[in-house]
Amino acid sequence: MxxxxxxxxxxxxxxxxxxxxxxxxxxxxxxxxxxxxxxxxxxxxxxxxxxxxxxxxxxxxxxxxxxxxxxxxxxxxxxxxxxxxxxxxxxxxxxxxxxxxxxxxxxxxxxxxxxxxxxxxxxxxxxxxxxxxxxxxxxxxxxxxxxVTEARRVEAVRRDFVANVGHELKTPVGALSLLAEAIEDAADDPETVRRFATRMTHEADRLARLVRELIDLSRLQGGEPLPELVPVEVDTVIAEAVDRTKLAASAKQIAIVTGGEGGLVVRGVEYQLATAVTNLLANAVAYSPEHTRIAVSARARAGFVEITVTDNGIGIPREDRSRVFERFYRVDQSRASRTGGTGLGLAIVKHVATNHGGSVSVWSEEGLGSTFTLRIPLAAGADTPATPGPAGDAPAEHDLAGGPPAADAPKGRS
Incomplete structure (x- = not known):
């Protein structure tokens, strides 16, 4: 003991x-x-x-x-x-x-x-x-x-977390060390120096993103008290997330389409909600092919606002769907290395949803794409639509790639 x-x-x-x-x-x-x-x-x-x-x-x-x-x-x-x-x-x-x-x-x-x-x-x-x-x-x-069940679970999670952090930090730090040695050896070759310097910038950005997301995750898991929940406009959250993701989407010529119900209000922390939606959009961009589109929309349903992000990406194998919200879990390790993903983005989304009294879920089929749904409680007194959504909790009809994303998904391109 x-x-x-x-x-x-x-x-x-x-x-x-x-x-x-x-x-x-x-x-x-x-x-x-x-x-x-x-x-x-x-x-x-x-x-x-x-x-x-x-x-x-x-x-x-x-x-x-x-x-x-x-x-x-x-x-x-x-x-x-x-x-x-x-x-x-x-x-x-x-x-x-x-x-x-x-x-x-x-x-x-x-x-x-x-x-x-x-x-x-x-x-x-x-x-x-x-x-x-x-x-x-x-x-x-x-x-x-x-x-002591919960205490043992927390200890196991902490051990795994420390081991995973060490492994994730080792990759960019080791790469930076090797690249620095390569630059030193190639000091007389400006073209090689520029190529290695570009790679060093990429690894430094990856390291900075990992540290930033670790800090965010620590705060969300109780390292700091949750700020006071205040009315937050969902339109503002989505617009901020789209703006943050626009550059990465443009680089792959991916259109981000917005739609759904406007004027919805939740009680929450605006920057946390914007981070959660940004992570969903960034994940969609990373795992979608070029010249496709991503839809993000919102609707009120059963006392919650559902923010859905739908892509035409590679999809998630059935055996991996229950684990995609775990810290450092990646469906495709080799692809994650190319995209620079940290494996923390969806874990952060999950903790944001939990801290707001909501949830996050995923529908996906390999080759058809994925739909992530973030559910956050409506603010007290907020109006709900007179017409209810489709019966049951299954995602609505998929308008992008043959599977089911959010209702009211936009039909045009941004």
């Missing part, structure tokens, strides 16, 4: 043991007694102690030398590890027996999804003997369980 979890579990065990001693070991108890409130004749401190045991977050189980459950607080029963007077998890029973033989023990135990309901859970467990008389093994054992 990590030190932070051990401290957390250890910090409550003294309280738990004190409560158990005060309420349960003063006199013999029946196994089912823990399910009823203390009698009116119970000592006031025993009543308060038992109520405290029922209210604390850690799951607490007290079992006797025959592995019969004497007490299980509501947190323990909600985990599904106790049924009547039986402890259902063999690893916990083994830990209890080890505690009887050798005293206090710490461990981490995986609770299967079939027991807890839903996905498997990871718990940190501290077991202690509540000794009675001269034979410590004859006394009950208290198990204190703290759910």
């Amino acid at each position: 990590s030190s932070s979890v051990a401290l957390l579990v250890g910090g409550v065990v003294g309280l738990v043991v004190g409560v158990l001693v005060a309420t349960l070991l003063r006199r013999p108890r029946r196994p089912d007694l823990e399910q009823s409130a203390p009698s009116d004749g119970a000592a006031p401190e025993a009543v308060l102690s038992r109520r405290l045991l029922d209210l604390i977050d850690p799951a607490v189980v007290l079992i006797d030398p025959d592995d019969v459950v004497l007490v299980a607080n509501p947190a323990a029963r909600s985990l599904g590890i106790v049924r009547d007077t039986r402890l259902l998890v063999p690893e916990l029973l083994e830990l209890a027996r080890a505690v009887r033989d050798g005293g206090r023990r710490r461990a981490e135990v995986s609770l299967p999804g079939s027991v807890v309901g839903g996905g498997p859970r990871q718990v940190g467990v501290l077991g202690v003997r509540l000794e009675r008389g001269s034979d410590p093994a004859a006394g009950p054992v208290a198990l204190v369980l703290q759910d």
Whole structure:
């Protein structure tokens, strides 16, 4: 168990043991007694102690030398590890027996999804003997369980993130180092120097973009408090995103078409929303062939504004669609190297959507293109259209390349 979890579990065990001693070991108890409130004749401190045991977050189980459950607080029963007077998890029973033989023990135990309901859970467990008389093994054992599933997930994500950042930084930094050596060796050849210098500029831009997006992602993930949400005009957000992407689109002779409903207002942070739509457009430009077009439109639907970006690009394989919003995940590594992508753009879109109480989704077919839909809640009091959108949540008819993007997609070119 990590030190932070051990401290957390250890910090409550003294309280738990004190409560158990005060309420349960003063006199013999029946196994089912823990399910009823203390009698009116119970000592006031025993009543308060038992109520405290029922209210604390850690799951607490007290079992006797025959592995019969004497007490299980509501947190323990909600985990599904106790049924009547039986402890259902063999690893916990083994830990209890080890505690009887050798005293206090710490461990981490995986609770299967079939027991807890839903996905498997990871718990940190501290077991202690509540000794009675001269034979410590004859006394009950208290198990204190703290759910550490989320902590373990965060630790794993952090490890992967650090490893990925190191890998991503290594590429442009290594390229810059090699290019600098090449320029030094070619000092007498101006044409070669210019070619390498251009390449160095490209790698420096890639490195700067990676650092900038890492900072943006850190802020969105809670490194800084979310700014106050204010009314934001969707038309302004789309216009800003189109303006930021116009140069890259023009270089490939890609037309960006805008349309849909005008005058929509959401509550949010304008620069974050503009960044999210910009990332969607930049992704569409990077993965679309020359002489095509990209459509971006907005509409109000079911209390949300849906901003859709549709392209005629290469599409996303079915097995990759669920992962495109992961940090550093790329469908085509070789193409990403050519486009200079960092693998963070869509992750930033996802976090912007989450921070605004919205979501982002993708429809795609290989060879037909992709449609990304960013959903942000409408501002309170904003007007919604009298005519509802198409039934269901499926994307509307695709007007660009045979698949379904947003309704009201524009028909002309910009």
